Amino acid sequence: MDLDVTQEEREFRARIREWLHANKPKEKRPHDAREALAFDREWQRRQFDGGFAGVNWPKAFGGAGLSTIEQFVWHEEAARADCPDVGVNFVGLNHAGPTLITCASDAQCEFHLPKILRGESVWCQGFSEPGAGSDLASLSTRGVIEGDEIVVTGQKIWTSYGHVAKYQELLVRTDTDLPKHGGITWMIADMEAPGVEVRTIRNMGGGDEFCEVFYDEARFPLANVVGELNAGWTVTRATLGFERGTAFTATQIRLSRRVEDLIAAAAEATLPNGKRAIADDHIGYELARMRAEVRAMRAMTLANMSRLLHHPQPGPEGSMLKLYVSELSQRVNRLAMDVFGAAALERGTGAGEWGAGFLVSHASTIGGGTSEIQRNIIGERVLGLPR
Amino acid sequence: MNLLPDAEQTQLLDAAVDFLRKEAPVSGGETPEAFRARMGRPFWSRLAGLGWIGLGLSEAQGGVGYTLAEEALFFREFGRHLLTPAIVGAVLGARLAAEAGASDLAAAIIGGEALVGVAFGEADERYLLEIEDADYVLDVRPDAAALFPAAAFTAAPARCLDDRLSMARGKASGAPSAKLTGPAAAALFDRGAVLCAAMLAGMAEATRDVAVDYAKTRRQFGVAIGSFQAVKHKCADMAVRCEAATSMAFYAALAVRDGLPSAAFDASAAKAFAAEAAIENASVSVQVHGGMGFTEQMTPQLYVKRARVIDQLFGDRRTRLAKLLAEPQPA
Numbered sequence: 001m002d003l004d005v006t007q008e009e010r011e012f013r014a015r016i017r018e019w020l021h022a023n024k025p026k027e028k029r030p031h032d033a034r035e036a037l038a039f040d041r042e043w044q045r046r047q048f049d050g051g052f053a054g055v056n057w058p059k060a061f062g063g064a065g066l067s068t069i070e071q072f073v074w075h076e077e078a079a080r081a082d083c084p085d086v087g088v089n090f091v092g093l094n095h096a097g098p099t100l101i102t103c104a105s106d107a108q109c110e111f112h113l114p115k116i117l118r119g120e121s122v123w124c125q126g127f128s129e130p131g132a133g134s135d136l137a138s139l140s141t142r143g144v145i146e147g148d149e150i151v152v153t154g155q156k157i158w159t160s161y162g163h164v165a166k167y168q169e170l171l172v173r174t175d176t177d178l179p180k181h182g183g184i185t186w187m188i189a190d191m192e193a194p195g196v197e198v199r200t201i202r203n204m205g206g207g208d209e210f211c212e213v214f215y216d217e218a219r220f221p222l223a224n225v226v227g228e229l230n231a232g233w234t235v236t237r238a239t240l241g242f243e244r245g246t247a248f249t250a251t252q253i254r255l256s257r258r259v260e261d262l263i264a265a266a267a268e269a270t271l272p273n274g275k276r277a278i279a280d281d282h283i284g285y286e287l288a289r290m291r292a293e294v295r296a297m298r299a300m301t302l303a304n305m306s307r308l309l310h311h312p313q314p315g316p317e318g319s320m321l322k323l324y325v326s327e328l329s330q331r332v333n334r335l336a337m338d339v340f341g342a343a344a345l346e347r348g349t350g351a352g353e354w355g356a357g358f359l360v361s362h363a364s365t366i367g368g369g370t371s372e373i374q375r376n377i378i379g380e381r382v383l384g385l386p387r
Numbered sequence: 388m389n390l391l392p393d394a395e396q397t398q399l400l401d402a403a404v405d406f407l408r409k410e411a412p413v414s415g416g417e418t419p420e421a422f423r424a425r426m427g428r429p430f431w432s433r434l435a436g437l438g439w440i441g442l443g444l445s446e447a448q449g450g451v452g453y454t455l456a457e458e459a460l461f462f463r464e465f466g467r468h469l470l471t472p473a474i475v476g477a478v479l480g481a482r483l484a485a486e487a488g489a490s491d492l493a494a495a496i497i498g499g500e501a502l503v504g505v506a507f508g509e510a511d512e513r514y515l516l517e518i519e520d521a522d523y524v525l526d527v528r529p530d531a532a533a534l535f536p537a538a539a540f541t542a543a544p545a546r547c548l549d550d551r552l553s554m555a556r557g558k559a560s561g562a563p564s565a566k567l568t569g570p571a572a573a574a575l576f577d578r579g580a581v582l583c584a585a586m587l588a589g590m591a592e593a594t595r596d597v598a599v600d601y602a603k604t605r606r607q608f609g610v611a612i613g614s615f616q617a618v619k620h621k622c623a624d625m626a627v628r629c630e631a632a633t634s635m636a637f638y639a640a641l642a643v644r645d646g647l648p649s650a651a652f653d654a655s656a657a658k659a660f661a662a663e664a665a666i667e668n669a670s671v672s673v674q675v676h677g678g679m680g681f682t683e684q685m686t687p688q689l690y691v692k693r694a695r696v697i698d699q700l701f702g703d704r705r706t707r708l709a710k711l712l713a714e715p716q717p718a
Contacts, residue, residue: 001396001456002389003641069388260716278712288708289663292656295717296631299638303390303630320627372616378626379619383599386614 012066013073019050020081029084033209037122037164040087044119053117054093057101061113068305072249079253086250088161092116092123094247096169099186099239102313103227108188112167124165126156126189126213127236134373136171137180137233141215143172143187145229148222150174150187152195152215158367162198162211165191169239175230186232186239188224195219205360243368244318248325252301255329256294262332262354263287266339269351277339286335293328300324316381323374326364333361390637392460399453400460406437411468413593416684419550426471428502428520435499440477448485449494455578459585459640463633466589466665469693471552472700473517475586476503479579480525480534487565492534496523504537507700512558515542516696519553523564527579527701532572533563549692574643577654579701581643584636584654587661587697591632594665594672594690595625601676612675621675625668632657632664649717651710659707665694 025043030036047053048062056071057063064070086093097116100109115121132139141154152172162168168189175183191198195218200208227235266278266287277283300321308314336354337344343351344358365371379385392400410430417425434440443458444450458478465474477496480503484493495501504521506513515524524535542557567575599622602613612618639657643650672687673680680687698704 001392001460001637001641003638003645003647004388263712284712285705285708288712289659291711292635292660292708293631295653295656296635296660299390299634300631302388302638303634306388306390309389317630320630323623324627324631372620375620375623376616378623379613379616383622383626385599385602385619385622386611 009069009073012070013077016052016074016077017081019052020077020083023050024078024081024083029087031207033088033161033164033207036209037088037161039084040089041119041122043084044086044089044117048118053119054097054113057097057113057117061101061109062117063113068308072301072305075250075253079250079257082257085254088122088164089116089119090247091125091160091165091169092121092167095125095239095243096123096167098242098247099169099235100226102238103186103235105226107223108226112188121166122161122164123167123169124159124162124191124211126159126162126168126170128158129155130157130212134370136236137184139171139173139184141170141172142176143174143185145174145222146219149219150185150222150224152189152218152220154215156213156215157201157211159198159211159213161209162191162213163200163209167191168213171232171236174232178230181233183230184232184236185229186226186235187220188226189218189220193218193220203360204362205356207360238313240369241314241316241318244314244322244374247368248322249301251329252294252297252321252325255325255332256298259287259290259294259332262336262339263291265336265351265354269339269341269343272341283335283339290328290332290335297321297324297328316377319369319374319377320382322368323371323378326368326371326374329364330361333358390634390641396457396460399457400464403437403439403461404464407464407468407470411470413467413469413686413689415682415686415689422551423553431502432499434474435477435497440474440481440499441497443478444482444485444493444497448482449490449497450481450485455581455640455644456637459581459637462582462585463589463592463636466586466697467593469551469590469593469689471517472505472697473503473521475579475582475700476505476517476521476523476525478582479527479575480523482578483525483527483532483534483567483575484565486571487534487567489534489565492523492564503534505700506559512556514545514699515540515555515557516547516700517553518542518555518557524559526559526563527572527576529573529576529702531566531568532575533559533566535559535561535563539563547696549689549696551689551692552696573651576701577643577651580654580658580707581636581639583697583700584632584639584657584661587658587665587694588629588632588636590690590694590697591625591661591664591668592629594668594687595622595629597686598622598625598668598672598675601679605677618675621671625671628664628668632661635660652714652717655702655707655711655714658702659704659711662694662698662704662707665690666698669694 054063055074059065143150170189174185195216197214201210203210269277340351344355346352438451441450446452481493481496501522504518504524505516506526508514521537539559539561540557542555545554545556547554605612635657639653642653669690
């Protein structure tokens, strides 16, 4: 057990700090998804040129070839410098990329990974369906093998940035006779292929980056299958492991920052009774608790990383971190509504930003597997309780 | 950076866990008198003989030469096994004596000849824990820490909510046998918080484990109750609290040991968080056990009581959270 920082890590941090100071985007990330696309890609490209894209990805595929610790340092420094979020590149960088590194062929990795790191190809997820949400393995979008092609027919939903993405990590049922987990294949879909249609869905926060995707006999090369045909559930577990184990590292660090911002805001905000929000017993107590909670979250992340150094593929334990972060994030946003009171209701102001954030925070306990599903996973796969 | 025990620490710990499993099993349904008889001076001597009291003191101080990290690993197990908080009194008392230059006193505590009770509570008249058999009383406040001879207290007997612990009320009169002030006292106060945090994390884990075991075996409606989401999800939440509390306690142990700028912040975060986890898990564990959980025969009730006691030592949640809010944000 140690918190030692190696000389390399120290130098790496200093290098990031210096680089971010000179290179981080000066303007704010645009709200409009299509404008945000250009912004995110440009920012990703700049990180790549600076040598900071895919810090823990293999060098052979364009990464920096460093450890998860250095990747964590990057996220910490990026949050500290108030850099924009990865935005449209989330799935490529945090889901698809790590899955390809673990499960894909060299040819697939060589083709896709550098493009993700350079911000050239945006990815989206094609897992959930209208009839297969929490019960993901019951998905019914069909993939029929015809010669050297897969012909896909069906529908996916909750596909963030589906309307701007070039590629999709797509789950299809390639064998209907096998048990439900058995007939699934994980494949790469080109979103521009004929027969693929994307429609946006407005979410409760007013954003429209959320999409549904329709496939009408869309044809993809059989070579786009990742892992074995019908063995997609194993690949999916890897993807979800990354999603729950490591993908939210940046989110967690941002959440710590958000708690600090809220504490600072509560020292300024006035309650209807004339008191400063932070002087209110309930609010003060909750803010202090959240400070302890985000600190514990960081420690949990470090413990998780310590485990990953020995076992590189995240296991079901990742669900504990995911559940913790989602619930905490939502509570922080709820408390913000009490801190700002009436002011949170006025859109377009600083306090109103918190109001908008509160709306969006409802997604945190649903996306990436609901909190209820995380609790099932923890109960069954971590604690060994019966199904 | 590594937040998990290394090979040497694991080996050290395995031996301790072995001993505790054999010699200090936690069982409900034992009278407080029988329990106290079993855990009295002879047990204490064996524990001291294993080098546990001086574990984190340097060899020059008469200790074994490990650090707060190893102490935290041990205290997590002490918490699981509900070892008396007198162990906190002894470990910190020995440190106080050693740092104050009272090396004979330190040696007596390390050797298990001198037993140390713990003073707590906010008032001038302090509550005294495990003083019944004690030779000394450790009284640590954020600005002053002292080791008094037990006789210095004119103690009025009191009964503790946790009836496996002896308690009294009293005020010290006369000079302490050893004392620390200023930053040295504050450091001891935070060190105590870290040890208690580790203890509380271990308690949270123990109540999670018995609840999960019970949920796997207790059958209703023809199935194990752990198959019901209403029960399963409670267990999952317990597991998450454990993971966070333990990680935070270990992180704080390392931060305090290494004297990081965030040490005080981390000690407070660890103590407040672990107390919350232990308190919550203990009560949830009772609930998972249903009617049985309410009986004296089962173990969760022991943790319900003990968690409330340890919360009060070295700064309760309110005190720690107030401190936390006053600290600058760690860099």
